[in-house]
Every structure is written in structure tokens, then in C-alpha cells.
Amino acid sequence: MQNFLSVKDAVDVQALVKEALLYKKTPYADKHLGRNRTMGLLFFNSSLRTRLSTQRAAQNLGLELMVMNVGQDSWGLEFEDGAIMDGNKAEHIKEAAPVIGQYCDIVGIRSFPGLTDREEDYSEKVISQFVKNTGRPIVSLESATRHPLQSLADLITIEELKTKPRPKVVLTWAPHVKALPQAVPNSFAEWMNAADVDFVITHPEGYELAPEFAGNAKVTHNQEEAFKDADFIYAKNWSSYTQYGQILNQDPSWMVTMEKMKLTNNAKFMHCLPVRRNIVVEDAVLDSPNSVVVQQAGNRVWSAQVVMKQILLSII
Ligand SMILES: CCC[C@H](NC(=O)CCC(=O)O)C(=O)O
Numbered sequence: 618m619q620n621f622l623s624v625k626d627a628v629d630v631q632a633l634v635k636e637a638l639l640y641k642k643t644p645y646a647d648k649h650l651g652r653n654r655t656m657g658l659l660f661f662n663s664s665l666r667t668r669l670s671t672q673r674a675a676q677n678l679g680l681e682l683m684v685m686n687v688g689q690d691s692w693g694l695e696f697e698d699g700a701i702m703d704g705n706k707a708e709h710i711k712e713a714a715p716v717i718g719q720y721c722d723i724v725g726i727r728s729f730p731g732l733t734d735r736e737e738d739y740s741e742k743v744i745s746q747f748v749k750n751t752g753r754p755i756v757s758l759e760s761a762t763r764h765p766l767q768s769l770a771d772l773i774t775i776e777e778l779k780t781k782p783r784p785k786v787v788l789t790w791a792p793h794v795k796a797l798p799q800a801v802p803n804s805f806a807e808w809m810n811a812a813d814v815d816f817v818i819t820h821p822e823g824y825e826l827a828p829e830f831a832g833n834a835k836v837t838h839n840q841e842e843a844f845k846d847a848d849f850i851y852a853k854n855w856s857s858y859t860q861y862g863q864i865l866n867q868d869p870s871w872m873v874t875m876e877k878m879k880l881t882n883n884a885k886f887m888h889c890l891p892v893r894r895n896i897v898v899e900d901a902v903l904d905s906p907n908s909v910v911v912q913q914a915g916n917r918v919w920s921a922q923v924v925m926k927q928i929l930l931s932i933i
């Protein structure tokens with residue numbers, strides 16, 4: 618595995634899930650693998666789960682770690698080719714990336730989209746410049762359009778909790794107070810489309826995901842219809858892709874409630890976190906035994922660990 622940017626970097630998704638579940642039973646089985654190797658984690662944006670789970674996974678593999686908040690701990694970075702750097706950015710990615718590659722054997726990058734220029738965001742300008750200039754394997758810690766470590770953890774959770782060979786999995790849009798990226802739903806959709814599940818996406822009009830991500834999913838604007846007989850409900854807010862970065866709808870009737878969960882087949886409730894209680898989902902659902910958001914977050918360790926193992930095997 619050269620980089621981990623999307624589901625396309627997972628040669629065998631089911632094998633990756635099985636390896637991750639094995640790590641869950643034997644977390645220190647490969648404690649030697651990362652000896653004398655260093656992983657750098659660069660955050661352009663906030664994080665709790667990704668920051669901590671990736672560090673834990675690295676420790677389980679014997680990797681040394683460096684963590685940096687780009688722009689706060691380090692210099693502001695310029696990504697424009699040919700830029701005349703007379704503003705507030707002191708360093709160009711063409712220097713920063715190869716220098717980071719001098720210190721780290723693997724580099725993780727979190728960089729959210731700007732949500733103003735769709736072409737720029739969907740060209741994955743930031744992470745692709747790190748791939749081009751670092752000279753080391755790059756692991757996405759959530760990029761402008763995807764969050765693969767989250768999606769792998771989501772699939773691990775569904776695999777360990779499903780009660781039938783092909784569960785019905787519903788990705789539902791929910792309201793939010795801010796314009797959020799499409800990265801988590803995009804990524805969840807492409808991993809579900811690569812898995813053996815009955816996948817349904819439900820959202821109000823105007824929130825269609827890019828076709829490359831929605832793939833063959835069934836899409837409906839009728840949330841109650843989507844919830845019927847569902848085995849997993851995955852809630853997430855995202856801003857419009859078609860009217861890029863816009864909040865078109867904050868209709869509270871799309872919030873996930875116990876009443877809606879009663880339409881399902883005793884479904885488990887999933888969310889990547891952080892979640893806005895009583896905006897995205899009501900307290901009663903999150904506080905119910907059907908919420909698996911903490912177990913799901915715990916699986917981020919095994920998701921990161923199995924990916925880092927594959928990357929280490931490609932560089933040793
Ligand atoms: C893992 C999710 C990260 C991010 N979430 C947020 O930015 C939520 C911020 C908020 O609720 O204020 C997102 O939606 O992509």
C-alpha cells in the first residue's frame with residue numbers, strides 16, 4: 618500500500634476488515650513492525666478521534682510519532698504554484714513537504730475543504746501536493762472529499778454487529794448549524810458501495826452527493842421510507858455539493874428521533890462524531906442501547922493500525 622487516500626487504495630476491503638478485527642483481539646501482535654520508524658501527523662483542522670486513535674495505533678506498532686498543528690505550531694503554507702509570497706504565508710509546500718519527508722517515514726494529513734471553490738476542493742489540491750512533494754507514503758486523516766480511516770472503521774463496526782449476511786444500511790442527511798464538508802458521506806458511500814450491503818442514501822433535494830461517490834446507492838428524499846426495515850442508520854450533515862458549500866435546508870424534521878428509529882429493524886445508530894445533540898439526533902437515540910457511536914469510534918484504532926501495517930510492509 619503506497620498511500621491511503623480512498624477505498625481504491627484497499628486492494629481487498631474484506632481482508633482489511635478481517636485483519637483489523639484480528640488486531641482488536643491481539644493489538645500488540647506486530648509491536649516490532651514500526652521499530653526505528655517515525656510517523657508524522659499534520660493537522661490543518663481540529664480533531665479528537667483521528668488525533669488520538671492514530672497515535673494509539675502507531676504505538677501498538679512500535680512507531681515513533683510527531684504531531685503538528687499546521688499554521689499554529691508551524692508556518693502558514695502556500696500551495697499555489699508560482700505564487701509571489703508577499704502575504705502571510707511564510708513557506709511553500711514545495712519546501713515544507715520534502716523537509717517533512719526528511720524527518721518522517723509515513724505522513725498523515727488532515728485538511729478540510731474551503732467549501733467555496735468546488736473545483737479546487739475536488740481536485741484534492743492540498744493532499745495531492747503532499748503526495749507529490751513529500752517523497753513518503755501519505756495517509757489521509759480526512760481530506761477535502763474523503764475520510765477513509767473513518768469509513769474503514771464504519772465498515773468494521775457494521776461487520777462485527779450485523780445480524781444478517783447483507784444488512785440494510787441507510788446514510789441519512791441531518792440538519793446542522795454550519796456548512797460541513799461532504800468528505801464523510803462521500804467516503805462512507807464509496808466504502809458501502811464496495812461492501813456487500815443494501816445501501817440507501819436519504820437527504821432533502823439539493824443535497825445529492827457527487828455521482829462518483831453516490832455510485833449505485835438507492836437515493837430517496839423520503840427519510841421515513843428509507844428507515845423502514847433498516848439495520849444500520851448512519852446520520853451525518855453535509856453542505857450542498859450541487860450548490861457548493863451552501864446550507865439549503867435546516868429543516869429540523871430531518872433530525873433522527875426515537876420515533877423514526879422505531880420504523881427500522883431495531884437498527885444500530887452510527888455517527889462518526891463529533892455530533893451536535895438535539896440538532897442532528899435527539900438525546901434519546903444517542904443515550905439508547907442501539908447507539909454504537911463509542912464502539913464505532915473505538916474501531917478507529919484498528920482501522921488506522923491495519924492501514925499503517927500495510928504501509929510499513931511496503932517500505933520495510
Ligand atoms: C469527522 C467529522 C469532521 C467534520 N465535522 C465537523 O467539522 C463538525 C464541526 C461542528 O459540529 O462544529 C466533518 O463534518 O467533516
Ligand SMILES: NC(=O)OP(=O)(O)O
Pocket residue numbers: 663664665666667668759767889890891
Ligand atoms: N470522526 C472523526 O474523525 O473525529 P475527529 O474529527 O474528532 O478526529
